[in-house]
Amino acid sequence: MIYPWHAEIWNKLTEQIGRLPHALLLAGPEGGGKQQFALSLAARLLCEKAAGSEEACGKCPSCIWFSGGNHPDFRLIEPGGDEQEDADVDSAQGTQKKKSEQIRINQIRALDGFLGIGTHRHGFRVIVIRPAEAMNHATANSLLKALEEPSSSTLFILITNSRRRLLPTILSRCQTLSLSKPSTDEALAWLRENGTPHAEELLAHAGGMPLAALGEAGDWDRLNGFYRDLAQLEHAGPVAIAGRWESWLKENKEGESAVDKRKLVIWMQKWVFDLIMMKQSGATLFHAHKSLEVRAASSRASISTLIDCYNDLTRIRAVAQHPLNPRLFLEDMLSRYARAALSGR
Ligand SMILES: [Zn+2]
Incomplete structure (x- = not known):
């Protein structure tokens, strides 16, 4: 499926299939559907x-293999993609290992055999790598070799949220396609077609990225609880609120969109970002629907402590996935915010 905001670029690419480069880099912010685009193109x-x-x-043998995840001329490379065996061993031993956030060099080296032989179906061979920034230097260098000696009818599709984190040598061998975010009207129309309630508010909170907005639709009640709690922070105190948020972390059920520590830090960052923006320009980026609350909260805080708080949150976000005591983690974050939020009085 091609999202409406990708239709133009899709048409352009598919009209010149015989002249595609050997490597495409799909770049653009998270939550706009780059991955779906890459998989649709591969299919x-x-x-x-x-x-x-x-x-x-969707019906030919190739399509059936592809949707079954076992097309012989397709590879998807992503973090943790080689960990199935390790995981089996771990679960047999009763231990659980954290899934890798990196693409390992062995995953790239394993392509040698795949690239060295003819294609099974005498058509294209496609390799999708996501996210490309999950390759460290050594891994990226190992990929370079494959990009330098392209075999015919082979297309590498790299996906990145952050083009500047890629090696220049990788960038120079890929043709970059910028998949920028859709217009607000396009994104809203799509969300409404999908029956998303509170589409406007969710889209603003997701910075205009429609898939990210859809992904947060299930968090709507908690998001509103989050705002309520921040408004009551002075009276309730960080400890009580941390307790409530900790219970959200425990409520996550399989298959539901999960509120985790990282997501709470990101919500907090968006909130503090808008308090700063309100002070500087009288506007908000993520909270147009909450501008009264943002105005009220920003009037109680000084801009320098808000900026300090924002920087603290950036550091906190970097460790949010570490196995830290969630209650203490949340208390710490809320205490920092409380200090900033009441600093202007
Ligand atoms: Zn087909």
């Missing part, structure tokens, strides 16, 4: 029926 290239700007047919 289209492997499909044995589709022509021109049509999407993959």
Whole structure:
């Protein structure tokens, strides 16, 4: 499926399938559907029926293999992609290991065999790497070799949220396609078509990225609880509120969108960002629907302590996935915010 805001770029690419470069880099902010675009393009290239700007047919043998996750001419490389065996060993031993956040060099080296032989279906061979910034130097260098000696009919599709974190040598061998965010109207229309309630508010909170907004639709009640709690922080105190937020972390059920520590830090950062912005320009970026509350909260705080608080949150965010005591973690974050929020009086 191609999102409406990607239709133009899709048509352009698929009209010149015979002249595609060997490596595409899909760049753009998170939550806009880059991944879906990459997989749709891979499916289209492997499909044995589709022509021109049509999407993959979904019915031919190639499409059936692809949707079953076992097309012989397709590889998806992502963090933790080689950990199945380790995980089996770990679970047999009753231990649980944290999933890697890096793409390992062995995952790239394993491509050698795949690239060295002809394709199984005599068509394209496609490798999707996501996110490309999950490759460290050594891993990226190992990929370079494959990018330098492209075998025919092979397309690498790299996906990145952060182009500046990639090696220049990688960038120079890829053609970058910027998948920027859709217009607000386009994004809202799509969210409403999908029956998303509170589409406008969620889209603003997601910085205009429609998939991110859709992903937070299930968090709506908690997000509102979050604002209520911040408004009561002075009376309730950080300890009581940390307790309530900790209970959210425990409520997550399988399959539901999960509120985790990192997400709470990001919500907090967006909130503090808007308090700063309100002080500087009288506007908000993420909280147009809460501008009265933002105005009230920002009037009680001084800008320098808000900026300090924002920087603290950036540091806190970097360790949010570490196995820290969640209650203490949240108390610490809320105490820092409380100091900033009441600093202007
Ligand atoms: Zn097909």
